[in-house]
Amino acid sequence: MKFATVEEPGGAVRCGVVEDGMLLRLPAGTTVLELIRTGSLHEAGARARATGDAVPLTGRRLLPPLEPPSIRDFVAFEEHVEGMVAPGSVPPEWYEAPTFYFTNPCALIGAHDDVPIPPGSRLFDFELEVAAVRGPAGICGYTILNDWSARDLQRREMKVNLGPAKGKDSATTLGPWLVTADELEPYRDADGFLALDMRVAVNGCEVGQDLLSNMGWPFEELAAYAGRGTRLRAGDVLGSGTCGNGGCLAELWGRGDPRESLRPGDVVEMTVEGIGTIRNTVVPGVELPPVRPARARPRRRSR
Structure with missing residues (x-):
């Protein structure tokens, strides 16, 4: 199975299973990270196929599939x-x-x-x-x-x-x-x-x-x-x-x-x-001022 996370045209974030150019959506609030943590990717995928809440991937922004802790x-x-x-x-x-x-x-x-x-x-x-x-x-x-x-x-x-x-x-x-x-x-x-x-x-x-x-x-x-x-x-x-x-x-x-x-x-x-x-x-990226270099340290050991 392929699990994607997308931004919907209205800005909402949803995840689901990708099949034939369609996203079989899981309930709002579900995240791929949650499914990974609970070991329920395949179970959730089967649910997505059964519910039939399918929308085209076209017109939806693909986000990173999960927000990893590290x-x-x-x-x-x-x-x-x-x-x-x-x-x-x-x-x-x-x-x-x-x-x-x-x-x-x-x-x-x-x-x-x-x-x-x-x-x-x-x-x-x-x-x-x-x-x-x-x-x-x-x-x-x-x-x-x-x-x-x-x-x-x-x-x-x-x-x-x-x-x-x-x-x-x-x-x-x-x-x-x-x-x-x-x-x-x-x-x-x-x-x-x-x-x-x-x-x-x-x-x-x-x-x-x-x-x-x-x-x-x-x-x-x-x-x-x-x-x-x-x-x-x-x-x-x-x-x-x-x-x-x-x-x-x-x-x-x-x-x-x-x-x-x-x-x-x-x-x-x-x-x-x-x-x-x-x-x-x-x-193009943001242009920022140059980083200030370190000062030359006097290396005194007392005030």
């Missing part, structure tokens, strides 16, 4: 690390255990929303990913994730051995809907990975293509690592990290590709087999 974004593709961090090689620490950072759940945007360039950035980039959503007892579904990145801000921040911060927290696309885990089981390969085709195009020209099964760890192991010494909650989102072979512009830059960063008017379209397509247009 988002962990991993870096699970070896080829991406080769292009981004160490062209031609991968740091040995990458192989030892999965690595992730927490991104901003308050900055989620929908499948077709405009995405503004972050203040102060001149190197704006996309990142093609798949995200798994945690249920009460394991992964309950999958969606597409675009981890929009201000590369110039990110590079400065990470020279301090912390972050990313403002280089990453301005926008993350999640959508177009949540596909329940059982729907994608036919794509699982002999090694336990989901062999989904992933593609990204800019202004109609394909830039990158990979298989999700090129991850270094399956989502189940990413979830297990994320839960070490802590706990995951139902609704937590786990991003795969950017795929290889052109999953973002920065990877291509690391391999010597001279193409430009994203500009206002660029349309970024991502399609993942078995899930769907998201399509966002880059627009």
Whole structure:
């Protein structure tokens, strides 16, 4: 089943099951996060089919399918690390255990929303990913994730051995809907990975293509690592990290590709087999005054 959350023409927010271009609506006030937490996605989907409250998706804004309590974004593709961090090689620490950072759940945007360039950035980039959503007892579904990145801000921040911060927290696309885990089981390969085709195009020209099964760890192991010494909650989102072979512009830059960063008017379209397509247009962002640099500290130890 595919669960979507939409904004109705009058502004009300509803969720339901997507079938044949229609939204089979669930009762007002129902949220996908609530259904995940109660483990009732399939039961609710059956109810939606039985009630027949169907409306066209056309004319309704697709919102992120859920409002997750947290988002962990991993870096699970070896080829991406080769292009981004160490062209031609991968740091040995990458192989030892999965690595992730927490991104901003308050900055989620929908499948077709405009995405503004972050203040102060001149190197704006996309990142093609798949995200798994945690249920009460394991992964309950999958969606597409675009981890929009201000590369110039990110590079400065990470020279301090912390972050990313403002280089990453301005926008993350999640959508177009949540596909329940059982729907994608036919794509699982002999090694336990989901062999989904992933593609990204800019202004109609394909830039990158990979298989999700090129991850270094399956989502189940990413979830297990994320839960070490802590706990995951139902609704937590786990991003795969950017795929290889052109999953973002920065990877291509690391391999010597001279193409430009994203500009206002660029349309970024991502399609993942078995899930769907998201399509966002880059627009100008808010111009803010430059950040004031830190003062030179006198380092006195007494008044």
